[in-house]
Amino acid sequence: MHELACPSCNATSQYDLMDKLLMCPFCSVTFRISMETGKKEIYSDHYIVPNSCDQRQVKAIFTEWIKRLHHHAENVDKEYFITDINGFSIPFWIVSLEAHTMWKGLVKRQKSALDHGLGANYIMEEGQFRRNYRWAISARKNLCENWGMTHLHEPKERLEVDWDGFPLDSTFSRGRIDPSLGIKTSKSGDDELSAYDVREFFEFKYANGLPILTIQVSEEEALRRARNHVTNYHHTLAKLNVEILIDTRSELEIAGIQLIHLPFWHARYIYHPKSVLKHFHKAREKNVMLEGYAGGILKGEMSIVKKDKLLINAIVCGIATFGLFLLGAVWHNAFLLVGLFSLLVALLSGYMATVKSSSPSNRLNRTTFIKQGLKSDVGAAPE
Numbered sequence: 269m270h271e272l273a274c275p276s277c278n279a280t281s282q283y284d285l286m287d288k289l290l291m292c293p294f295c296s297v298t299f300r301i302s303m304e305t306g307k308k309e310i311y312s313d314h315y316i317v318p319n320s321c322d323q324r325q326v327k328a329i330f331t332e333w334i335k336r337l338h339h340h341a342e343n344v345d346k347e348y349f350i351t352d353i354n355g356f357s358i359p360f361w362i363v364s365l366e367a368h369t370m371w372k373g374l375v376k377r378q379k380s381a382l383d384h385g386l387g388a389n390y391i392m393e394e395g396q397f398r399r400n401y402r403w404a405i406s407a408r409k410n411l412c413e414n415w416g417m418t419h420l421h422e423p424k425e426r427l428e429v430d431w432d433g434f435p436l437d438s439t440f441s442r443g444r445i446d447p448s449l450g451i452k453t454s455k456s457g458d459d460e461l462s463a464y465d466v467r468e469f470f471e472f473k474y475a476n477g478l479p480i481l482t483i484q485v486s487e488e489e490a491l492r493r494a495r496n497h498v499t500n501y502h503h504t505l506a507k508l509n510v511e512i513l514i515d516t517r518s519e520l521e522i523a524g525i526q527l528i529h530l531p532f533w534h535a536r537y538i539y540h541p542k543s544v545l546k547h548f549h550k551a552r553e554k555n556v557m558l559e560g561y562a563g564g565i566l567k568g569e570m571s572i573v574k575k576d577k578l579l580i581n582a583i584v585c586g587i588a589t590f591g592l593f594l595l596g597a598v599w600h601n602a603f604l605l606v607g608l609f610s611l612l613v614a615l616l617s618g619y620m621a622t623v624k625s626s627s628p629s630n631r632l633n634r635t636t637f638i639k640q641g642l643k644s645d646v647g648a649a650p651e
């Protein structure tokens with residue numbers, strides 16, 4: 269840590285010179301300092317989306333979310349316990365860009381062509397598409413310092429996301445459960461304003477009590493990563509059109525870049541079932557991630573996933589099999605047949621719980637998301 273004087277208000281404070289941009293705790297001005305010359309330069313494209321949630325509201329949203337997913341909504345208060353709620357204002361580089369992608373590939377014919385040699389079963393197709401984004405790149409060195417920050421992008425298309433950036437507009441408008449939970453989503457009372465629209469010039473006060481995390485990633489790195497993510501995303505989108513993708517080319521036009529601190533909330537909870545499930549269920553802490561602008565659930569881990577249910581099914585059927593075979597041996601042969609069926613179900617459930625659930629398509633399903641009011645990425649023109 270180094271003591272520096274603010275270039276705006278001249279007050280001295282402690283700064284970590286490894287940070288790419290520094291924020292004065294007194295006047296909220298953002299500046300960078302040159303390591304060679306020591307010259308300070310004010311950076312003015314720094315904004316913040318005000319945090320409008322508190323712990324009580326996060327708890328209310330969480331309870332509502334669980335109630336909608338749970339079979340017995342009346343048991344939720346007795347079975348679900350929040351262990352921890354934390355909020356952060358996290359810096360993101362927001363890159364406004366337009367991406368234009370051309371693709372070419374082979375599509376299989378509906379009817380197979382006879383006598384036309386190799387390749388006759390495929391026809392060449394090509395196309396193009398264009399999309400606008402405000403692409404968000406984390407300005408934190410370690411994406412894993414907060415839960416859920418590695419995969420916030422959830423495209424409408426069924427594809428596996430292997431990039432950490434995300435389109436701000438569609439991400440910060442999803443997962444809202446109930447607009448009547450008392451969160452004001454905008455300064456003018458208009459519900460249609462996006463998180464981007466309500467941003468303010470950066471001032472510490474807009475975090476409304478959340479810790480403000482520092483800026484550890486440079487603008488150049490953010491631009492490079494945004495280009496990589498969008499190119500990668502569009503390449504994956506192009507693949508959906510064809511069986512064999514032969515060529516793809518993306519041209520990116522960067523319209524601008526700015527830094528925005530975004531509010532996030534992270535809740536941890538434990539599920540203690542009161543029913544017969546408690547004998548099979550191992551209580552493990554689960555995570556839920558919310559945005560602090562309108563309280564949308566961005567990502568949530570389920571307490572019981574399909575795999576757990578299949579495993580429970582396998583155990584129950586396994587016990588039944590044993591009982592039925594016993595009955596078959598001492599009483600009537602017909603029980604052996606029923607027992608055989610039960611054994612099959614047990615084996616199948618066990619197989620599906622252990623083998624099938626680790627496939628990529630199931631990984632997509634493992635966490636359940638409520639997608640409401642999902643805005644299209646298309647046509648969200650940057651300013």
Ligand SMILES: [Zn+2]
Binds near residue numbers: 279292294296
């Ligand atoms: Zn200052």
